Amino acid sequence: MRISALEEYGLRCLVTLAKEGTDGMLSIADMAQKEGLSVPYTSKLLSILRKNGLVVAERGRGGGFMIARDPQEIDLFEVITALGGPIIDPDHCTRFSGQREECVHADNCSVHEVLGGLAGYIQEFLSRTTLADLISTGPVIELKPLSSRVNIQSAPRPSAEMSGGGMSADAE
Amino acid sequence: MRISALEEYGLRCLVTLAKEGTDGMLSIADMAQKEGLSVPYTSKLLSILRKNGLVVAERGRGGGFMIARDPQEIDLFEVITALGGPIIDPDHCTRFSGQREECVHADNCSVHEVLGGLAGYIQEFLSRTTLADLISTGPVIELKPLSSRVNIQSAPRPSAEMSGGGMSADAE
DNA sequence: AAAATACTTTACATTTGCGTAAAGATTGGT
DNA sequence: ACCAATCTTTACGCAAATGTAAAGTATTTT
Numbered sequence A, B: 001m002r003i004s005a006l007e008e009y010g011l012r013c014l015v016t017l018a019k020e021g022t023d024g025m026l027s028i029a030d031m032a033q034k035e036g037l038s039v040p041y042t043s044k045l046l047s048i049l050r051k052n053g054l055v056v057a058e059r060g061r062g063g064g065f066m067i068a069r070d071p072q073e074i075d076l077f078e079v080i081t082a083l084g085g086p087i088i089d090p091d092h093c094t095r096f097s098g099q100r101e102e103c104v105h106a107d108n109c110s111v112h113e114v115l116g117g118l119a120g121y122i123q124e125f126l127s128r129t130t131l132a133d134l135i136s137t138g139p140v141i142e143l144k145p146l147s148s149r150v151n152i153q154s155a156p157r158p159s160a161e162m163s164g165g166g167m168s169a170d171a172e
Numbered sequence C: 001a002a003a004a005t006a007c008t009t010t011a012c013a014t015t016t017g018c019g020t021a022a023a024g025a026t027t028g029g030t
Numbered sequence D: 001a002c003c004a005a006t007c008t009t010t011a012c013g014c015a016a017a018t019g020t021a022a023a024g025t026a027t028t029t030t
Helices: A005-019 A028-035 A039-051 A076-084 A110-127 B005-019 B028-035 B039-051 B076-084 B110-127
Strands: A055-058 A064-067 B055-058 B064-067
Touching: A005 A028, A005 A039, A005 A064, A005 A076, A005 B110, A028 A039, A028 A064, A039 A055, A039 A064, A039 A076, A076 A110, A110 B005, A110 B110, B005 B028, B005 B039, B005 B064, B005 B076, B028 B039, B028 B064, B039 B055, B039 B064, B039 B076, B076 B110
Parallel strands: none
Antiparallel strands: A055 A064, B055 B064
8 A cells, every 4th residue: 555656746746737737738858857857757657647648748849748738637536546556456356366266255355445445435535635735835834624634654564574565557 | 445355354243243142252263264265364453453452352162253342332433443454544744745755735735634634524424323223124224413414326225134042161 | 843841650679567477484283 | 293284485587568770650840
């Protein structure tokens, strides 16, 4: 359960483009420069965003990328989903079926249910935050309404450790 | 942003152990059987859970694994963190620094802030759900209070479950 | 048109996570 | 003691994600 590199960097690029306004344009080189990323990687990133309708591209001399819509009309759920795929796969149960064809908990799976609930919960948070919220001028973001924050990073971890992995996005 | 295999399967094993009660014991072979996983993989999973203090192991003939505490005392944040690492890395900013030594948004990073907020939000959800909530007998899990759900891929499922009897031996 | 600019696509190397396999260590029964 | 059951640890192969590289396509300027 963590943010993938594509999600992180892609969101950043989008925020940077949003700051340029709906008619401002940035080339791949510009963006790479601004974000401290390599040109090829930035290229891939913007390409994914374009294929998902979040930015529009213009080719040829003087070309570049532009945000596709008003930042207020782009929420983070759309962005994260575009870059990292769905929070919970539609084929969750076949993906995590272990050695069998079908998951042993095919029906009556409390784990799947609670994780589905979590996915919805996350979606709710992301949906009510837009790019516009991320480019407001204040030093600290004012998160929308009921964002009940909690101190993060405080679970005890006795020993040993492992890391979970991310997944990637796909687009046409 | 998705659930890793370790998180999914590890949580399932823990739930299965929780159903056995605080004095029920399951061997790796039993668990592999019950969960439809391979024996070596189950071994690794339970080993991680043990190192994180979520289960206790007993070696030798008649040995196996037992849940470490009352299911009511184990919340999902601890489980997910144990299996998949922190939602947001403490070294988030150096991990996602692009080509530079330090992230270009080192300070004043609205993206980092909102993702930190998301992590806290997720933690809040996971913290208020315990293993006990996942082994209740009702047809559908009753998620704790304010879980503002949104429709997503999780269909409600009927329930009729039984937990198989385990084997037992004495505790460590 | 030719050349320069800039996006587009495909292919590839590297790293990380997933899952398997095999050898080691500990306990209990005979 | 010895053997069998069972957890423990380490090492390995495979697949997916990360990031790079290079060749291709479109547009504008001269």
